[in-house]
Amino acid sequence: xxxxxxxxxxxxxxxxxxxxxxxxxxxxxxxxxxxxxxxxxxxxxxxxxxxxxxxxxxxxxxxxxxxxxxxxxxxxxxxxxxxxxxxxxxxxxxxxxxxxxxxxxxxxxxxxxxxxxxxxxxxxxxxxxxxxxxxxxxxxxxxxxxxxxxxxxxxxxxxxxxxxxxxxxxxxxxxxxxxxxxxxxxxxxxxxxxxxxxxxxxxxxxxxxxxxxxxxxxxxxxxxxxxxxxxxxxxxxxxxxxxxxxxxxxxxxxxxxxxxxxxxxxxxxxxxxxxxxxxxxxxxxxxxxxxxxxxxxxxxxxxxxxxxxxxxxxxxxxxxxxxxxxxxxxxxxxxxxxxxxxxxxxxxxxxxxxxxxxxxxxxxxxxxxxxxxxxxxxxxxxxxxxxxxxxxxxxxxxxxxxxxxxxxxxxxxxxxxxxxxxxxxxxxxxxxxxxxxxxxxxxxxxxxxxxxxxxxxxxxxxxxxxxxxxxxxxxxxxxxxxxxxxxxxxxx
RNA sequence: CGGGGUGUAGCGUAGCCCGGUUAUCGCGCCACGUUUGGGACGUGGAGGCCGCAGGUUCGAAUCCUGCCACCCCGACCA
Numbered sequence: 001x002x003x004x005x006x007x008x009x010x011x012x013x014x015x016x017x018x019x020x021x022x023x024x025x026x027x028x029x030x031x032x033x034x035x036x037x038x039x040x041x042x043x044x045x046x047x048x049x050x051x052x053x054x055x056x057x058x059x060x061x062x063x064x065x066x067x068x069x070x071x072x073x074x075x076x077x078x079x080x081x082x083x084x085x086x087x088x089x090x091x092x093x094x095x096x097x098x099x100x101x102x103x104x105x106x107x108x109x110x111x112x113x114x115x116x117x118x119x120x121x122x123x124x125x126x127x128x129x130x131x132x133x134x135x136x137x138x139x140x141x142x143x144x145x146x147x148x149x150x151x152x153x154x155x156x157x158x159x160x161x162x163x164x165x166x167x168x169x170x171x172x173x174x175x176x177x178x179x180x181x182x183x184x185x186x187x188x189x190x191x192x193x194x195x196x197x198x199x200x201x202x203x204x205x206x207x208x209x210x211x212x213x214x215x216x217x218x219x220x221x222x223x224x225x226x227x228x229x230x231x232x233x234x235x236x237x238x239x240x241x242x243x244x245x246x247x248x249x250x251x252x253x254x255x256x257x258x259x260x261x262x263x264x265x266x267x268x269x270x271x272x273x274x275x276x277x278x279x280x281x282x283x284x285x286x287x288x289x290x291x292x293x294x295x296x297x298x299x300x301x302x303x304x305x306x307x308x309x310x311x312x313x314x315x316x317x318x319x320x321x322x323x324x325x326x327x328x329x330x331x332x333x334x335x336x337x338x339x340x341x342x343x344x345x346x347x348x349x350x351x352x353x354x355x356x357x358x359x360x361x362x363x364x365x366x367x368x369x370x371x372x373x374x375x376x377x378x379x380x381x382x383x384x385x386x387x388x389x390x391x392x393x394x395x396x397x398x399x400x401x402x403x404x405x406x407x408x409x410x411x412x413x414x415x416x417x418x419x420x421x422x423x424x425x426x427x428x429x430x431x432x433x434x435x436x437x438x439x440x441x442x443x444x445x446x447x448x449x450x451x452x453x454x455x456x457x458x459x460x461x462x463x464x465x466x467x468x469x470x471x472x473x474x475x476x477x478x479x480x481x482x483x484x485x486x487x488x489x490x491x492x
Numbered sequence: 493c494g495g496g497g498u499g500u501a502g503c504g505u506a507g508c509c510c511g512g513u514u515a516u517c518g519c520g521c522c523a524c525g526u527u528u529g530g531g532a533c534g535u536g537g538a539g540g541c542c543g544c545a546g547g548u549u550c551g552a553a554u555c556c557u558g559c560c561a562c563c564c565c566g567a568c569c570a
Contacts, residue, residue, distance in 0.1 A: 032560085
């Protein structure tokens with residue numbers, strides 16, 4: 001295995017692929033397009049899950065679980081949704097294998113075991129869920145229903161990349177039912193705000209909250225809200241979406257309720273999700289040419305202690321000290337571990353922990369024992385300093401917050417530097433080619449113009465920012481009047 | 493799904509055009525010893541159905557066909 005990671009400048013996409021594998025986050029599997037998430041990668045995902053789950057519950061949601069399979073007849077009920085996902089559905093047609101009479105030792109699909117009705121492997125769960133909600137909802141008293149599920153979904157992608165686009169991925173999908181349009185819209189916005197706050201405060205990833213244009217909207221939604229993040233290579237990445245589904249699914253699945261006045265009305269719906277794609281966003285926001293950089297909130301180990309020793313006696317002495325440090329840190333809510341593997345030398349450990357993004361590293365050697373100090377190294381800045389033992393744990397506690405904030409600030413600065421306002425199509429192309437990032441420009445509001453710009457530049461409208469200010473201008477392509485700027489970018 | 497490329501030990505590779513000893517080298521791995529403040533060194537050792545399946549041939553890593561996987565570029569996409 002080569003020791004050095006390909007640099008970002010050399011080949012960003014290669015850098016990403018190597019990093020995911022070398023940092024032991026995930027690898028490709030024997031199944032086309034499907035990844036194996038390795039323990040270290042999964043530990044980071046679990047941190048995300050835990051925080052999101054907490055936030056969902058805090059906003060009144062409960063977890064439940066719905067089936068992996070969707071009977072085709074249910075799947076096709078909401079036409080737009082079905083049509084949108086049709087091209088990428090895996091379908092179960094049989095329920096049994098048998099020994100192949102022609103090839104001893106081999107199995108074949110039993111031709112007798114064809115399913116009456118094919119089962120679609122869920123690309124998303126609206127269909128099963130709304131079919132279920134139909135049985136749960138009669139009256140306004142049954143509303144709202146605020147449910148989330150943690151699940152895997154399958155979308156048969158042509159080109160896959162670890163975390164960013166895989167045929168199977170893990171996510172959460174919230175599905176809520178409401179009595180009024182206003183309440184459902186509020187829920188949609190609330191959850192988009194939850195995502196934004198999670199991304200910014202927990203993952204240290206600045207995001208732009210916005211609304212999707214019609215062509216980028218979720219199939220079956222009335223409105224799709226999103227959070228858009230900017231990666232280091234200047235490409236945008238949709239990090240989360242929240243959909244106002246109107247009454248589309250209620251109508252498709254005939255879900256009506258009696259309101260307070262005794263009139264029947266269709267239920268209003270939302271759905272919202274974030275996926276393991278966030279791992280990709282995390283990597284491409286903070287990491288550097290030395291490897292992964294983790295914000296303390298997401299680091300499986302926030303601090304690692306590397307002992308430097310010649311004799312076993314020294315190791316014992318260092319280990320004893322390390323245990324004291326570890327338990328003091330634990331009291332302060334900081335997770336730390338001692339890397340006492342005797343199979344690697346210190347330098348190799350430094351390199352590995354750097355590659356894996358551990359926020360803070362402590363090295364303790366004979367000199368430190370003598371001086372009552374340690375060497376403290378920050379992953380985000382790659383700086384080192386000698387710290388006296390008696391101020392160590394307090395300093396680290398503060399560092400956790402400092403690193404978290406500084407990563408966010410660094411990413412925010414980069415992001416803000418890469419939002420460029422342009423007022424001509426020439427400038428649009430110029431900025432896109434030379435600088436990348438988001439381009440803030442006027443758009444005449446038509447799908448035709450959007451498509452034309454995509455065809456000419458490969459950039460799409462990432463969103464209409466929710467805080468976009470009213471400003472009269474002219475469409476960057478057609479010159480037609482426009483009332484606000486939208487954000488364009490090349491996207492993942 | 494279209495175009496291009498690549499599959500040889502855990503990883504990276506030589507050999508392939510032009511078929512012919514025991515398949516090359518480096519890293520990693522194992523044992524022992526010396527080491528340990530930024531990816532250690534020595535000695536010894538293990539590890540290969542040459543991507544898979546057919547075919548051509550006295551003989552296939554090498555030639556032919558099919559399949560599979562991965563990478564790059566397009567279309568699609570969270």
